Amino acid sequence: MSDQAHAVPGGVRLAHHFDDLEQQHESAQLGMWAFMLTEIMFFGGLFLCYIVYRNLYPEAWQLASHQLNVLMGGVNTAVLICSSLTMALAIRTAQTGGGRIPQIGWLALTLLFGTAFLVIKTFEYKEKFEHGLIPGPSFIDPSGHAAAVFGAEVRHARIFFSLYFIMTGLHAFHMIVGIGMMFWTMRCSWKGYYTASNYDGLEMFGLYWHFVDIVWIFLFPLLYLLGAHATGGGGHH
Amino acid sequence: MSGHTQHHIVPLRHYIGVFVALIVLTAATYLTALIDMGPLNTPVAMAIAIVKALLVILIFMHVKYSNRLIQTMVIASALWLMIMFGFAGGDYLTRGWISG
Structure with a gap:
């Protein structure tokens, strides 16, 4: 609440410990990128884990990747790209002094795309549950679906699915957090906090949103497309 | 200013x-x-x-239009990630070279 106390709707906000708005803006940017560096290293650890296990079990990786729904993953990639465009346009609207209604309009569209992503992801997860592709003791049950699909590679395929759920789950968690922050940003936009001379909050939220999009840009080919060229099933190496 | x-x-x-x-x-x-x-x-x-x-x-x-400090930060992010991948990868991928 104290943060909002000196906020003048529709006016210029400069915190007392900064010389000018430019310095305040650069500090916000630097802090946001420092945070995103830690996020990159955080996701990086999981990508490293993926590289190590994929190098150990390439056949299982190809077979398991082939079980993912490329259409849903591809549509979700496009949905996130659309959301990144609308996010960039929301910031551009603030930069060019567009009123709060167009700002909120672009943010609402971004929210819509973000929600669509999570809805599609839910259907994908549901499909995996129904096919018994959930890592756990049942995954390696000899009479189960996974054992029938992966044969001798079933234990290694389970590692792939563990990583699939952790990586996409963590990404989805970031999307959920983003949607929560979206409501906050829309509220601030409604109150007229973002003007052409100061739209830092909106811009920093945009950076986060684009970062989450970039993570998916790497997840999509690495998780979904390994088995695409072996459509008949059964990898060939 | x-x-x-x-x-x-x-x-x-x-x-x-x-x-x-x-x-x-x-x-x-x-x-x-x-x-x-x-x-x-x-x-x-x-x-x-x-x-x-x-x-x-x-x-x-907007990193293309950001100041040098931010651009350095972005490059540092990639560099740090490459250090992690490089060292850990160098370890895991060469373990097979040691026999016995």
Whole structure:
């Protein structure tokens, strides 16, 4: 609440410990990128884990990747790209002094795309549950679906699915957090906090949103497309 | 040092251009994945993903128009990630070289 106390709707906000708005803006940017560096290293650890296990079990990786729904993953990639465009346009609207209604309009569209992503992801997860592709003791049950699909590679395929759920789950968690922050940003936009001379909050939220999009840009080919060229099933190496 | 700041405003057509490029590159990722290029499968997919990430970082995230400090921070992010991949990868990928 104290943060909002000196906020003048529709006016210029400069915190007392900064010389000018430019310095305040650069500090916000630097802090946001420092945070995103830690996020990159955080996701990086999981990508490293993926590289190590994929190098150990390439056949299982190809077979398991082939079980993912490329259409849903591809549509979700496009949905996130659309959301990144609308996010960039929301910031551009603030930069060019567009009123709060167009700002909120672009943010609402971004929210819509973000929600669509999570809805599609839910259907994908549901499909995996129904096919018994959930890592756990049942995954390696000899009479189960996974054992029938992966044969001798079933234990290694389970590692792939563990990583699939952790990586996409963590990404989805970031999307959920983003949607929560979206409501906050829309509220601030409604109150007229973002003007052409100061739209830092909106811009920093945009950076986060684009970062989450970039993570998916790497997840999509690495998780979904390994088995695409072996459509008949059964990898060939 | 005026109280009013003027940031670079990216022309609308650049945003649309980046958006179209990202969609086209997503299609390219899918289409190249249908072809078995042997050891080149993953490098090609990653090259496309890196180009897509750079488009988002430089244009959507305005890093192309940010100051040197921010640009250094972005490069440092990539560098730190490469240090982690390089050292850990160097360990795991060469373990088979030691026999016995």
